[in-house]
Each structure stands twice: as C-alpha cells, then as structure tokens.
Amino acid sequence: MARHYRWLAVITLLVAFCVWVSLPGTTGLDWDGDGEMNLVVEQKLGLDLVGGVRVLLEAQLPPGSFTPEDLQRAADNVNKRVNGLGLTEATVQVQGDRRILVELPGVTNKKQAVDTIKATALLEFVDFAGIPGVDNLEDVRILTNEQDKLLKARGEQAPSDLQRRPDNGQPFTTVLTGADLESASAQFDPQSQDFFISVQLNDSAAATFSGFTGARVGQPMAIVLDSTVLSAPVIQSQLGSEFIIQGNFTQDEANSLALQLRSGALPIPLREEAASDVGATLGQESVNLSVRAGILGVLVVLTFMVLYYRVPGTAAALALIVFALLNFAAYKLIPVTLTLPAITGFLISIGTAVDGNILIFERMKEELRAGKPLGMALDLGFNRAWGSIRDSNISTIIICVVLFFFGQTPGASVVSGFAITLILGLVINLFTAVIVTRTFLYILASWLQKPLSEKKWLLGA
Amino acid sequence: MFNLVEKRRWFFIISAFLIIPGVVAMIYSTATTGAPFRLSIDFVGGSIYDLAFAQPGITEGDIRDAFAEYDDRSLTVQRLTLDDGSERWSVRGSFLEQEQRDAIFDNLNEISPLDRERTQVESVSETIGSEVARAAFFAVLAASFIVSFFIIIAFRTVPNALRYGMSAIAAMVHDVLVVMGLASIMGLFFGWEVDALFLTAVLTVLAYSVQDSIVLFDRIRENIPQYLGEPYETIVNRSIWETIHRSLATQLNAFFIMAAILLFGGETIKQFIAILFIGLVSGTYSSIFTAVPLLVAWEKGELPFMSRIGAMLPAPRPTEDNGI
Numbered sequence: 125m126a127r128h129y130r131w132l133a134v135i136t137l138l139v140a141f142c143v144w145v146s147l148p149g150t151t152g153l154d155w156d157g158d159g160e161m162n163l164v165v166e167q168k169l170g171l172d173l174v175g176g177v178r179v180l181l182e183a184q185l186p187p188g189s190f191t192p193e194d195l196q197r198a199a200d201n202v203n204k205r206v207n208g209l210g211l212t213e214a215t216v217q218v219q220g221d222r223r224i225l226v227e228l229p230g231v232t233n234k235k236q237a238v239d240t241i242k243a244t245a246l247l248e249f250v251d252f253a254g255i256p257g258v259d260n261l262e263d264v265r266i267l268t269n270e271q272d273k274l275l276k277a278r279g280e281q282a283p284s285d286l287q288r289r290p291d292n293g294q295p296f297t298t299v300l301t302g303a304d305l306e307s308a309s310a311q312f313d314p315q316s317q318d319f320f321i322s323v324q325l326n327d328s329a330a331a332t333f334s335g336f337t338g339a340r341v342g343q344p345m346a347i348v349l350d351s352t353v354l355s356a357p358v359i360q361s362q363l364g365s366e367f368i369i370q371g372n373f374t375q376d377e378a379n380s381l382a383l384q385l386r387s388g389a390l391p392i393p394l395r396e397e398a399a400s401d402v403g404a405t406l407g408q409e410s411v412n413l414s415v416r417a418g419i420l421g422v423l424v425v426l427t428f429m430v431l432y433y434r435v436p437g438t439a440a441a442l443a444l445i446v447f448a449l450l451n452f453a454a455y456k457l458i459p460v461t462l463t464l465p466a467i468t469g470f471l472i473s474i475g476t477a478v479d480g481n482i483l484i485f486e487r488m489k490e491e492l493r494a495g496k497p498l499g500m501a502l503d504l505g506f507n508r509a510w511g512s513i514r515d516s517n518i519s520t521i522i523i524c525v526v527l528f529f530f531g532q533t534p535g536a537s538v539v540s541g542f543a544i545t546l547i548l549g550l551v552i553n554l555f556t557a558v559i560v561t562r563t564f565l566y567i568l569a570s571w572l573q574k575p576l577s578e579k580k581w582l583l584g585a
Numbered sequence: 586m587f588n589l590v591e592k593r594r595w596f597f598i599i600s601a602f603l604i605i606p607g608v609v610a611m612i613y614s615t616a617t618t619g620a621p622f623r624l625s626i627d628f629v630g631g632s633i634y635d636l637a638f639a640q641p642g643i644t645e646g647d648i649r650d651a652f653a654e655y656d657d658r659s660l661t662v663q664r665l666t667l668d669d670g671s672e673r674w675s676v677r678g679s680f681l682e683q684e685q686r687d688a689i690f691d692n693l694n695e696i697s698p699l700d701r702e703r704t705q706v707e708s709v710s711e712t713i714g715s716e717v718a719r720a721a722f723f724a725v726l727a728a729s730f731i732v733s734f735f736i737i738i739a740f741r742t743v744p745n746a747l748r749y750g751m752s753a754i755a756a757m758v759h760d761v762l763v764v765m766g767l768a769s770i771m772g773l774f775f776g777w778e779v780d781a782l783f784l785t786a787v788l789t790v791l792a793y794s795v796q797d798s799i800v801l802f803d804r805i806r807e808n809i810p811q812y813l814g815e816p817y818e819t820i821v822n823r824s825i826w827e828t829i830h831r832s833l834a835t836q837l838n839a840f841f842i843m844a845a846i847l848l849f850g851g852e853t854i855k856q857f858i859a860i861l862f863i864g865l866v867s868g869t870y871s872s873i874f875t876a877v878p879l880l881v882a883w884e885k886g887e888l889p890f891m892s893r894i895g896a897m898l899p900a901p902r903p904t905e906d907n908g909i
Contacts, residue, residue: 175702179683180713238683396682398709403637405702413849421845425838432834464854465782471846472789472861475839479831482838483800486831512803515739516796522731523792527785530724535627535713536781546789 125570131563139446142453150456165456169229170463170541173411175404176229179238180534181394183222189279192221194391199224202241202394204387209237219534224394234401236376244350244393245384246271247302249333252356253343257290265351270298286351296346299336301389304329306365308385310378319378321369323385330365338362347371349381398535414467421471422448425478433485433584435572439564440481447477447549447556454548466541473549476520480557483509489584498577502569506562513557517550524550590822593878600759600875603867607766614769621765623772625780628718630680630711635665636693637703638672643696648674651692655685671703680710721784728788732757732795739799743806748883753798756868756876760794761787763867764860771856782857790864797832797872804828805877817884825873832869839865 144150145165152161171178181202183190195218202224203216215227231237250268252258267286272295275282282295289296306324313320325333337345337359346356347369354371373381426444429437451470455462488505496504524547531540569576576582589596611621626633636648645662652660656678665673681689686706693699709717737750764787771777804824812820843862847855882888 182712235683235687242683396708396710398713399683399686399706400708401686401704401706403700403702403704405700406635406637406705409703414846417845417849420848421842424841424845428838428841465785465857468846468854468857471842472839475835475842478838479796479835482831482834486828486834489830490827508807512800515799515803518739519732519735519795519799520789520792522735523728523788526724526728526731527788530720530781530784533717533720535709535717536720536784539781539785542782542785 469545
C-alpha cells in the first residue's frame with residue numbers, strides 16, 4: 125500500500141507542476157535570476173487558430189545552379205525583412221534544398237508582407253549617359269551587365285522582354301548595386317506629399333559614386349529595381365555618400381523598398397508554391413468551437429466512465445483529468461503548435477486513453493465474476509490487460525510516426541500536428557492508464573474496502 | 586453463448602457487400618476522372634477560397650466575374666448555407682500567387698464588402714500537389730508494411746503466428762477498403778474531396794483496426810491453454826464474447842468524442858471525423874467478423890490455397906459444439 129501512496133505523492137507533485145504550466149499566465153521560470161527564462165513556457169497557436177499567412181517559396185532557378193549557402197542567405201534576408209516588418213511571431217525556415225517556408229501568424233497587412241518578402245530587390249544604379257533613346261525607358265524592364273552576369277552564372281539566357289542598349293545591343297552598364305548601401309529609410313516630403321527613400325552608401329562605394337557622378341553632371345542615370353527602371357533622373361551635381369531615390373511611392377511601397385534595400389537583395393529569385401491565408405476572426409471562432417467540442421466530449425466520457433464503472437470509473441475519470449493536464453503541459457513545454465488537426469489528435473487520444481482503462485476494468489469484472497476476491501481481481505485486471513494495452517498502443521504509435529514524416533512534406537503540414545498530439549497522448553496514456561489509474565483505484569479501494577466487498581455494483585460488476 | 590464463428594460464411598458475404606460498392610465506385614471514378622476519389626487541391630494543386638461577405642446580396646455571376654480576369658480554369662462556385670445566417674461562398678480555382686489573389690479580393694470588395702477577417706484561402710501549386718500525392722502513396726505503403734511486420738512480431742510466440750498476422754492484415758485491408766470506398770462514393774454523389782487529412786484518417790483507421798485485432802487475438806492466445814479440451818472454434822467464440830464489452834464501451838466513448846467534434850468542428854474537420862468514425866466502427870466489426878472467422882476458416886482448411894499450410898500443422902481438433 126505504501127507504494128501506492130508514494131505514487132500518489134509523485135502524481136500530486138506532477139499535477140501541481142502541470143497545472144502551473146497550463147495556467148494561461150505562466151510564461152516561464154527564471155531560477156538563476158538573470159532576467160532570462162531558464163524554462164520557457166509558451167503555447168504556440170497555428171495559423172488556423174490565430175489567422176495569418178503561410179507561404180512556401182521556391183527557388184526560381186534550375187537545381188544545381190545555386191548552393192545551399194545561397195538558399196540559407198536568401199532565408200536570412202527574408203528573415204531580416206520579416207523582422208523589419210515588426211512581425212515578431214514569424215518563422216522562416218529552409219525546407220529541403222530549394223524551398224523556404226515563411227509563417228506569419230497574426231499579420232494584418234498580408235499583401236504588403238508577402239510582396240516585401242518575395243521581391244528579389246536587386247537595386248542598381250545604371251549609366252544612361254550618352255546613350256540615345258533612353259528618355260522613355262521609365263517603367264521598362266532592361267538588361268544590365270550585373271544581371272547578365274547573374275544569368276550567365278546560372279546558365280540561363282537573358283529573357284527576351286528585357287531591353288538592351290538601343291545603340292549597340294549590349295547590356296546597360298551597372299555602376300553600383302544595392303549591396304553597397306550602408307542604410308536605407310523611407311521618408312516623407314511634406315511639400316510634394318511624396319514618399320521617398322533616403323540612402324547612404326558605404327565608404328568605398330561613395331568614392332566610386334562621387335567620381336562617377338562628378339564626371340557626368342547633366343547626364344541621365346537610371347535607378348533600376350529588379351530590372352525595372354524606377355526613374356532616370358539627370359545628375360544635377362556631384363553626389364556624395366547620401367542621396368534620395370524618388371519614384372511616386374505610396375507609404376507601404378516606400379517602407380517595403382527601404383526594408384528590402386536594408387536587408388539586401390535575395391541571391392535567388394523566389395516564387396510562391398503554396399499559400400494559406402486565414403482571417404483572424406475565423407481563427408478565433410475555430411478556437412471557441414474546438415474548445416467547446418473538447419470540453420463537451422471529455423465531460424460525456426467522464427460521465428460515462430463514472431456511471432458505467434462506478435468506483436473504478438471514478439479512478440479512471442480522475443486519471444483522465446491527469447492525462448489531460450499532462451498533455452496541456454507537454455504542449456507548452458515542448459512546445460507543440462496547436463492547430464485544428466492537433467486538437468483533433470488530442471481528442472482522439474482521449475478515446476485511446478479510456479480504452480486502456482476499459483480493458484483493465486472489463487478484465488477485473490471478469491475475474492470478480494469468476495469468484496476471485498477483490499484484491500486479486502484488481503491485480504489480475506492490471507497485469508493481464510497490460511500486454512494488450514502496450515501492443516495496441518505501439519501499433520498506433522508506429523502509424524503516428526509514419527504520419528509525422530508524411531507531414532514533413534510541404535503541403536501536408538497539417539498532418540504533423542495531428543500526429544504529434546496523438547503520439548504524445550498515446551505515450552502519456554501508457555503512464556496514466558496504468559500507473560495513475562492503478563494508484564487512484566487501489567487507494568479508493570482501500571478506503572472503501574467494506575462497501576466494495578459487500579456491494580459488487582460499486583465495481584460496475 | 587451465440588456462436589458467431591459458425592456464421593462466418595455470412596459475415597464474409599456481409600463484408601463483401603460492404604466493400605464491393607466502394608470498389609466499384611473507385612473503379613468507375615478512376616475510369617471517368619483518372620483517380621479513385623475526387624482529389625482536393627492538396628494532391629492536384631489549385632486554390633480554395635472560403636469567402637465571407639459582410640452582407641448578403643452577392644450572386645454567383647458576380648463572383649465568377651471577379652475571378653474571370655485571373656482564373657481561366659473552370660471555377661467551382663458554391664454558396665455555403667450556415668446556421669448563423671452569414672453570407673459565405675466556397676470557390677475552387679487554379680493556383681494563383683498573392684498579387685492575383687489580392688486583385689480578386691479587390692474586385693470582390695467592389696461588388697460587395699468582403700469580411701477579410703473571416704475569409705480563408707488555401708493555394709497549392711501542381712508541383713507541391715504531386716509531391717504530396719507521392720508522399721501519401723509511400724506513407725500508406727510504409728504504414729502497411731511496418732504494421733504488418735509488427736503484428737507478426739507481436740504474435741511470434743503463438744503457434745501459427747503467420748495466420749494471426751495475415752488475418753489481422755486482412756481485417757486492416759477490409760477497413761481501409763471500407764473507408765476508401767466510402768470516400769469514393771461520397772465523392773461521386775456529394776462532392777466530398779480527399780485531402781491530406783483524409784489520408785490521416787485512413788492511417789488512423791488502420792492503426793485502430795490493428796488495435797482491435799490485437800486485443801481479440803491476445804485473448805484467444807490466452808484462452809487456448811486454459812481450455813485445452815475445447816474445439817478451437819469454441820475458444821475463439823468465447824474470446825469474442827469476453828472482449829465484446831470492451832469493444833462496445835470503447836466504441837461508445839469514441840462516438841461521444843467524435844459526436845462532440847461533429848457538433849462544433851469546422852467543415853473540413855467534419856468529413857475527416859465522419860470517415861474516421863466509420864473506419865473505427867469497421868475496425869471493430871472486422872476484428873470480430875473478418876479477422877477471427879478467417880483465422881477459424883484457415884484453421885479448418887476452408888481457405889483455398891491455404892490448406893497446404895494448414896496440413897503441415899497439427900490436425901484440427903474435433904468440431905462438435907459443446908453447447909457453451
């Protein structure tokens with residue numbers, strides 16, 4: 125009996141810890157007092173519950189024409205842009221050898237966010253001096269020697285819609301690229317009511333640039349973004365390290381462009397391959413509905429167990445509450461991102477959790493019917509059902525592992541949420557269905573020894 | 586104790602009736618559309634728009650107009666009838682990038698104010714779709730192999746372990762065919778689509794089917810040495826009746842939980858739950874009425890081609906029913 129009370133103490137401590145972790149206000153534990161959490165406790169919610177955007181971006185280049193480092197650099201730049209937009213909850217991760225997955229939970233301006241992230245943002249200052257027929261090239265896509273170099277490096281032909289120099293058919297000459305920028309910021313000119321970008325060059329580029337502009341005062345110079353000519357102003361005077369770029373920008377455009385220039389051009393052009401866009405209210409409605417479904421489902425199961433199995437059922441119901449608490453705590457500690465399929469996985473695991481108890485109790489009733497005394501029937505019930513519980517749980521765990529790997533395929537990520545919560549539920553169940561229920565049941569049985577041996581209906585038999 | 590095992594021929598016929606319509610539907614569907622089910626965008630690519638409007642009044646024609654400029658593929662436009670009286674439409678079209686989707690939203694907004702916060706879009710390119718389809722195929726294959734292997738390992742100490750393994754696998758195939766057939770039939774008649782979550786449901790059904798068979802076989806394994814003089818059929822029958830309380834109680838609990846999800850869950854989850862529930866019921870049915878009768882039929886040498894394997898094993902025990 126002492127063994128059961130020892131377990132009760134362990135379970136009580138565990139439950140107290142899990143309750144603390146599960147409380148909505150708990151954010152973590154800082155035991156060395158350095159202001160940084162040693163134990164971070166946070167419930168992550170998926171896009172389908174909080175709303176937001178997820179985009180899967182794919183390199184728009186043939187395989188082999190870029191290195192994994194290029195892809196990582198692209199992802200880092202995307203990450204800088206995401207941070208620049210102030211989206212702190214966002215995640216950016218490289219998937220496989222040619223994809224980047226971006227998740228922006230809670231984002232409100234989805235269009236701006238996705239546009240900002242996706243654009244290559246290769247900024248170039250292009251020499252238009254002395255070339256006839258360049259005054260009407262604004263908003264036209266042109267080929268520069270910088271792009272030509274990039275295209276050749278990838279083994280691609282220049283797209284035919286890019287204009288070349290009208291005089292000799294050669295690519296235009298790039299003087300500087302965005303990589304030489306020290307900083308860039310969006311600013312507003314109250315007089316013209318226009319947004320513009322203020323840029324600062326690094327020292328070596330500033331020297332090149334002032335030499336170049338000094339020699340070409342009175343001549344045009346094009347500012348080109350991703351092959352498109354933004355503007356081709358005439359150089360009024362020699363320029364230093366700081367100047368502005370105008371281009372009839374809206375506020376969002378100016379902010380995005382400044383951010384893109386700060387974070388650098390993407391070494392690989394990216395294209396959208398899959399996207400998911402969920403409204404925030406819709407997410408909140410899903411949370412409310414699934415919480416209601418969860419509570420209702422669990423309450424009915426608890427009631428059934430208590431009514432049908434009486435005293436053992438009460439032990440199982442208590443164990444089920446422990447089971448739920450352990451799961452909730454695990455979600456916050458691991459952490460597991462909760463999505464609708466993940467919540468469904470948890471609810472399904474409740475079904476398995478009670479199945480373990482049902483196996484044990486049915487066995488116990490059989491032993492009682494066969495005339496075994498109470499204590500022996502309890503022992504036999506637990507011992508004989510264990511093999512079935514273990515084997516049947518293992519087969520489901522195997523399937524969950526397969527599902528988890530299937531969920532790693534981009535486009536099937538909803539599946540991994542289901543697999544993770546179900547697998548957690550099954551593993552935790554191996555502990556609660558056997559040890560927790562057993563502890564509760566033996567202790568209840570020792571308290572109610574007399575009534576139980578006289579009134580068999582209390583055991584559901 | 587009613588002898589369930591004796592009626593095994595009837596159960597095989599019932600199973601056939603459960604499976605054949607689904608298989609026919611899958612063959613018909615494959616012949617007409619190239620796939621056994623109606624495949625969702627998860628597997629073939631495309632976009633699904635779940636549009637919510639702030640007020641009623643928009644027509645299907647309006648929606649088609651708003652899409653016309655960007656989506657040349659034939660659109661499926663469907664009005665959703667919901668209890669809360671909100672104006673919601675579901676549109677399925679081809680894969681589009683953010684700019685084009687936003688342009689469509691702008692078009693819609695001009696016709697009738699769109700409730701962006703309650704609108705949802707999923708968009709998947711064909712490349713991703715075909716990758717998911719391939720991964721799904723391998724997932725089913727891997728799951729079936731590993732689980733089959735596990736069953737044979739789990740029953741390795743029982744005489745004729747292979748029979749138990751094969752019978753459990755047959756029950757598993759039975760259940761998977763039932764839910765796949767159901768999905769195919771529902772697809773033909775009610776437009777249900779098969780998505781990544783459906784595959785999850787199928788694999789979960791597979792897991793639970795095995796779980797049911799294992800519980801039952803465990804009991805048979807335990808009862809054989811206890812009732813040594815009894816015919817195999819009687820022992821098996823006894824085992825079914827001994828575990829049937831558990832099966833029903835577990836089934837009932839699963840039903841409670843799924844009913845709760847069906848009551849409150851979203852549209853996508855509802856089909857998933859419906860498939861899962863039918864699968865679980867089939868799993869319990871098949872362990873009692875497919876796996877075990879197969880085991881007995883095999884034992885008695887009734888299975889074609891299998892009799893030779895049976896002949897190498899100890900002679901069948903006398904089959905007279907001793908009235909239990």
